Amino acid sequence: MRQLMVRDAIKEAIKSEMRRDPRVFLLGEDIIDPWGGSWKTMEGCYTEFGPERVRETPISEEAIVGAAVGAALCGMRPVAEIMFSDFTTRAMDQIVNQAAKFRYMTGGQASVPLVIRTAHGAGRAAAAQHSQSPEAWFVHTPGLKVVAPATPYDAKGLLLASIRDQDPVIFLEHKMNFTTEGPVPEEDYVVPLGKADVKRQGKDLTIVAHSRQVLRALEAAEQVAKEDGIEAEVVDPRTLFPLDVRTIVDSVKKTNRVVLVTEEVQRGSFAEHVASKIMEKCFYDLDGPIIFVAAKNTPIPFAPVMENFVIPDVPDIVAGIRQAMKA
């Protein structure tokens, strides 16, 4: 099959959906050509669809999301980009108090079908305000759906599903992952929200990871398979909410051991939420404590030696797997 980078898979989803559905439009900072967005996920959109449907905005995140909410309430399908997920703070009222709650507060009269695409994650020595993984802020908010693809295939299929969804979706793209390649079908397909993917089968232990850490977990799994003969199963929830609890629980019931990998600060993270679900649903299936391989509870430091220390990488995951197997 054809290989695409994540950013081209995203671009393909956006363009094909804009051709198919005239309600879809884009807004964000530096998104028009020749730039096509800071992550180049919208290259060529302005040239093809023009200024009405590809709207260059000032540095006004609250207005970007607010305008997306307003347009969505009026029947449009806005796809907004917030350049770095760190800047969603600027739009938090519109995300948390407006987009997330409109349906509920109106007793089901309103729908807010919008997508906010935003780049998260560390690894570029971009320091504390350009490197965060704020998954939990959104997962914690009833009314939001939260999506975090790891592969180009999932990126395209999940983005198409997100744009077609009736609810507001926060779509997290890892900034170290835009040039990751993988097979992507040319035709239209959706990866449904709320459906986890077992990225690697294994009988000895379950790893749950999302976004870029899926790729690292897969590497770590290969390493322990070779070096220790451990067969780890890697479950990628793909959507953090709605969360496919059943797939995770089925895997844990099979393997009886769990490693949770996340680039988030561990305290109050999505990964801790996964742990709570496992405790609720299959505590007695566990042979040992759940092991966390998470970022340290600090902001992201600039110096690469410290940044690498804070963020989980393959050796950290390998160590986590070995620790889980000891119990």
Place this chain on the structure above:
Amino acid sequence: MIQQDGGGAVTTARTHAAPLIGSERDRLLWMYKTMQRIRLFDDRIVRLFNSGRITGALHSYVGEEAVAVGVCANLRPDDYLVSTHRGHGHMLAKGADMDRMMAELFAKETGYCQGKGGSMHIVDMSLGILGSNGIVGAGIPIASGAGTAIKIRGTDQVVSCHFGDGASNTGAFHEGINLAATWGLPVVFVIENNLYAQFTPQRMHTKVVDLAVRGQAYDIPAVSVDGNDVLAVSEAAGEAFARARSGKGPSILECKTFRWFGHAINNPGSNLGRDQAEIDAWKLKDPIPRFAKVLVDRGIATEAELEGLKRVVEEELEHSIAFAEASPSPKPEDALRHVYSELPEGCEL
């Protein structure tokens, strides 16, 4: 208690702040030298990045030197300054030590932020610099907060709040300036209008051409000046700070200028779409030779004297690189320090 921030900070920074006493000539030569410090520092940063010796998100101030220098020529060491992601020029003009700046960019323990901040968060609190900032516009309300502290304490300090044309489209701009105007705070809001926000030209982000007209919305004085003319900047800033010091409230100073390089040094594509003719035309308005000519024409300094000043800066720069390279890296576990001042016993980070 578990100390979180204990020790480590280097406190022996040399200061290069504007001379408070001394002749007008001293002041003018400080301005010239400081412009050179910024130019040579940020010029070198490009090469250091391209050769892989430094990393991170880096924003060059080259071309805009007259703004920071003209403004800071009016500041005292006890005045406050609020900076941006494009902060090297503000740091140097407020008097920062190049060694410790360079060490921060080299991600070394001897850097101003001990390697925690990097270029976008470089800061010297002892010089009253209340943050460089990765969040565009975030410094504007912070400046109003500093102005509030000054007003409550009743001193004659001032705040110099720097930000770009792009930042003037954030909600923080409106909220921060409206507050300062309403409370009559001693803040000068310096709009460094370099005509671009990241890649996009100003005209695509606002209908307003002279951003100073926004002062009318808050009923405060606001002027636009040629930001490549250090004397024009310094004169207009002097008037604005005099108003602020004497309790007459905030003003806006828009300085029209231009950055020569792309938005960020680490993003080689960030000059894309800019017309080479536009860049070349602005290079002809280079603020440094322009000021040099004034100094020579007025008999304030000879060309040889100016050359001499530049050589002093070159030595300072070489020294800073040697200092940075010889300095130790932070330990990985140092990442765990400075999150809080202290934590109670029994509590984990």
